[in-house]
Amino acid sequence: MYLESLHLKNFRNYDALDVTFNQGVNVLLGENAQGKTNLLEAIYVLALTRSHRTANDRDLINWQADAALISGRVHKQNTTTPLELTFSKKGKKARVNHLEQARLSAYIGNLNVILFAPEDLELVKGSPSVRRHFIDQEFGQMSPKYLYNAGQYRTILRQRNNYLRQLQRKQAKDLVYLGVLSDQLAAFGAELVAARINFLAQLEQWAKDVHQVISQEREELAFSYVNQVKATAETTVDEIYQSYQEQFERQQHKEIEQGTTLIGPHRDDLHFLVNGKNVQTFGSQGQQRTTALSVKLAEIDLMKAITGEYPVLLLDDVLSELDDARQTHLLRSIQDKVQTFLTTTSLSGIARKLINDPTVFDITSGKLAPESSANESDAAE
């Protein structure tokens, strides 16, 4: 799939923008603080309805305005689909083919994106919540069912935590109601865990191959999904559900005492093992970088395998951070098949030979200068 065009109105520092993109590589070139990341963010938001940089949608609206608009045309399987998002004080509205979608989960999945950013290392080095967020976000894009189950799980978890707090403070005492919430949480939790294990097994296969190539056959990458019910690929959804039920019963006293849900996929983690050792604890910086890159690159192939289409790739200032071997691998694996947007302050340091006919957009203060072809920029260098 690729994004044919984008229209912005009062988004961050863009008053108004209308742009048509290259199906291959689009380079967003500019000095610091001109709007390169903002443009990448607009594409990310158009895909997922929320930003990777802020939890507050208000931040996306231009400081001088009350509402913002992002719209774009996505091309896949010979059809073009218009997508539109509006943000205002009243909240956000999402439209597909000009029709408003009642649920955001019906909107997500029309445009699939994978973002590479310097913070990706956090996937390996950060807390378990970073990895859970990664899993939910990426798998949610590929599977509407996963997205729905994850949303339901979050809602019931919130209700159950509220109720456990009431029980803790003795403002409530109905344990039958707690049982109802536990049952629902166990059911959605079991679906999530089974789906995560299934997705991760597929992602692991792709990531293993990539990691092997980047590490020049020296390292073997493996995943381990750490969960409280010891579920594996062989465990059924029903068995996971039963295990959660048993644990809820066993830990009821403790959960009421602490006023929070102690069991469930919101407590799980994903370990990355390089040559059998957890790379978070024992890996070098280089091994951690290679792991993060392998996992993200593997996603490209997993999305293609599951949805039938390559996602759009967003590279936020990452090429200059990669050494030659990693940069070459990244550029080779996307060459001629994945629409890519990359931000950079300078074209030097980018292996231009590996990028075919990119379009270079010069960005200054939220405006795009008329695009230049790669050859013109070559001459200018």
Ligand SMILES: Nc1ncnc2c1ncn2[C@@H]1O[C@H](COP(=O)(O)OP(=O)(O)OP(=O)(O)O)[C@@H](O)[C@H]1O
């Ligand atoms: N809601 C907003 N309204 C208007 N301007 C905004 C808003 N949010 C951010 N900005 C401005 O956008 C600019 C930042 O743009 P962006 O993050 O895209 O920079 P960049 O070109 O990627 O720079 P760098 O290379 O430093 O990462 C800043 O000048 C900031 O003040």
